[in-house]
Amino acid sequence: MKKIAIIAISILAFSCKNQEESLKNMEEPAAQISTNMEGQSIYQFKVKDIEGNDFDFSKLKGKKIMVVNTASECGLTPQYEDLQSLYTEYKGKNFVIVGFPANNFEQQEPGTNKEIATFCTKNYGVTFPMMSKISVQGDDQHPLYQFLTQKDKNGLEDNTIRWNFQKYLINESGHLDKVIAPQILPTDEVIINWIKA
Template sequence: MKFILITTAILALGCSKNKPITDKPEVIMEQQKNVDPIYQFKVKDITGSDFNLADLKGKKVLIVNTASKCGLTPQFEELEKLYQQYKDQNFVIIGFPTNDFMSQDPGTNEEIAEFCKLNYGVTFPMMSKIEVKGDAMEPLYQYLTQKSKNGLGDFVVEWNFQKFLINEEGKLANVIGPKVSPTDSEITNWIEGK
């Protein structure tokens, strides 16, 4: 039974449910002209304090759902490397722990924060644990995954470490699959405006 579950999970990771963004920038701008930016949302950071996304105006943002006990958990190291490389260039990463995928982040916020710091030296902002799918999906993730709210497309959070790229206007620019490295050129070129 365990073998079947593991095989199913691996197959699920290999099959992307999200279509790549192929529209030209001017088409995307037109689709999103009447869409509110992410600045409308307030979330809780990993210590339980308010974190106002309006404070990120003018920055490029990578939003990622994370897990401490996942095969992709080593991406924390790459995320931190990316953050250190670009944090002084109007770029920030925000991590949202979730236990939504095979219970791979069962710890408390305090345990998750300690794990991230001790094992990967994470300094980018980590938020309180949330749900990124289902009926209790965090409102920010409803925005990120529903075309009626983001103007770009309908997306599924496929697994831990899916990346949502937010432009300087606070609007969704792209969705990058969980298995894509945070330091992949698709992401670094976007940060650098190439």
């Protein structure tokens, strides 16, 4: 009888231990998923710059970043001047602008990367980093812009790119902080205050 009782207790203890381990194993992936979601940042992206070289966002850790989709034949194209002015003033203060030419809005960026680079330099003296032309919306939306526009990726909000020169403000941890409408100038006090904060 004693032997049966000992065996029963052993089986019960073993089954409880297995159940505990199963529960623990179920908890761990959930915690891991939650951590991964919080850990999504712009630093995971590598893109090509306008010259075709690799550009790794992880090299911008600790800086505030403005990501902006640009176009050469848009009513808002003169914003290049304000973007350059902003970059010149704050580039030494842990701030960088990264421009992405895109042809998504009424074909207002039809040029090649080389043509775009020449246009930006010649007309606006652009020295902030410009990337290769990409798609910022639609079926061929670049993964970086999926991150910027989808809450499940950026952790802040779902948003739509309304036009050329929409601005995304990324904090020093690589997370999306604010989305600024295209018509708001790069020199607006909302942006200046964010840079200085």
